[in-house]
Amino acid sequence: MSTNKLDISLTHELKALKQEGRVKAPERIIEKYILPKDKFGPRYKLVGNDNEFIRLNSNSYLSLSNHSKLADAADTATCEFGVGPGAVRFIDGTFIHHDRLEKRIAAFVDKPAAxxxxxxxxxxxxxxxxxxNNKTHWIGDQLNHNSIIRAMRISNIPSINKGIFNHNDMTDLKRCLDQVSPxxxxxxxxxxxxxxxxxxxxPINEINKICKAYDSKFKDGVITVVDDSHGIGAYGNTGRGTSDFCNASPDxxxxxFGKAFGxxxxxxxxxxxxxxxxxQKADTYIYTNPLSVADCAAAVTAIDICDSDEGLKLLKNLKERTAQFRQGLEKLGKESIPGPHPVVPLMIRDTKKTHDLVKFLFDQGVLVVGLTFPVVPKGDETIRFQINACHTFADIEYVIELLNNFK
Ligand SMILES: Cc1ncc(COP(=O)(O)O)c(C=O)c1O
Known part of the structure; x- marks a missing residue:
C-alpha cells in the first residue's frame, strides 16, 4: 500500500487553498524567551532570525505564562503525580488537581459547578x-468563533433549528427568537x-433581558451561553470577564485557561x-485523556494570582498600556474599533498595505497578526495588536513610533 494517489489529490486541494488565498504561512518557531531588562518587557528569539522580538500577538493578557509561581506549581504537581494521567477521567484519570481546578474556576466565575x-x-x-436534543433550537452571533460554529454543527440538529443574528444586533436577535418554531x-x-x-x-445584560422575555414560551426555556475565552482574566474590574464588565451573568x-491565565x-x-x-454526555470530555496535573496546578495558581492584589496590579497595567496604545493610534489618526479590551485592531482596509505593514513591523522586531480576505471581508483588512501586562510604557512608545514612521 502507498499514499501516492492520496498525496496527489491532496496536493491539488492544497493548491486550490493557495489560489483562494486561504493557505496558512509556515509557522515561525520561537527558540528563546528573553527576560525583561531595563525599561523593556520580555523579548523572543525566532529560529533563523537575529532580531529580538516583542510579541503583540499573544493571548497571554496577564503575562502569567512565564510566572515563576505557575512553573513551580506545575513542577510540584508533576513530581507528586507524574506527567500524564494514564487514562481518561472515568478510568481513574481524575486526580486531586483536576477536582481542585473545577472547584476553583466555578467559584471564580460564580457558578455552582464546572x-x-x-x-x-x-x-x-x-x-x-x-x-x-431534537427539540432544541440554536441561535448564535454572526461573528462567533469557529469552535462555536463547529459546536452548533455537531449538535446534529436540522438547519431549520438554527438562527444567526447580525453581530451584536439586538433587534436581529429578537427576529431570530420570533422565528423559533412553537x-x-x-x-x-x-x-x-x-x-x-x-x-x-x-452586551450580556441586553441579551439576558431579551432572552428572559421569551423564556416562558419554551418548555425548557431560553438558555444564554457565553464563550468568554478572551474576556476571563483580562476584562472587567476584577478580571472576571465580560459578565463583570456588563454586570450580568449568562446561564x-x-x-x-490558555489566554489570560497563561x-x-x-x-x-x-x-x-x-x-x-x-x-455524562460530552464525548470530548469522556473519551479523551484530561489535562495534565501540571496544567491544572498552574491554572489554579493563575486564578489565585488573578484574584489577588498582584492580579489587580497586572490588570491595571494591562488597562493602562492598552489605553496608551489606543491613544497613540488616535493621535496618529489611525482607525480602530473603540473599547477597553487589549485586542486592538488597526483597520488598514487594503490587503497589500496590511502585508507591507506586518512585514515592516516584523523587520523592526514586532510580532503582530495581519488579517486579510477571506479571514475578514474585503475592505476590512486589519492588523490585530494584543497588549499584555508585561508590556512597558517604553515598549508601547516604541511600537507607536514605528507606526508613525511607516509610510
Ligand atoms: C471565543 C473563543 N473560543 C475558543 C477559543 C479556543 O480556545 P482554546 O485554545 O482553549 O481551544 C478561542 C481562541 O482562539 C476563542 O477566541
Missing amino acids: KIFNSAYTSNCGLALSIS DIERVIVIFDGIFSMRGDYA IIIGT VNGGFIAASNTIVESVR
Missing part, C-alpha cells in the same frame, strides 16, 4: 453534545464574550445539573 476540558474548543463541542422546547443563545478579531464585547460560561485547557461552568449532563 467541568474542565483540554481546550475551550472541545468545551464548546462538549456542551453541544450534552445539552442538545414545537421547539429548548433554545440556546450562544455568543463570544469578546470577539477576538475586533476586541468588542457582547452557562465557557472559557479557556496555561492551557478549557471549562464549562453552570448549574450542577448541566455540569453533570456534560460529564
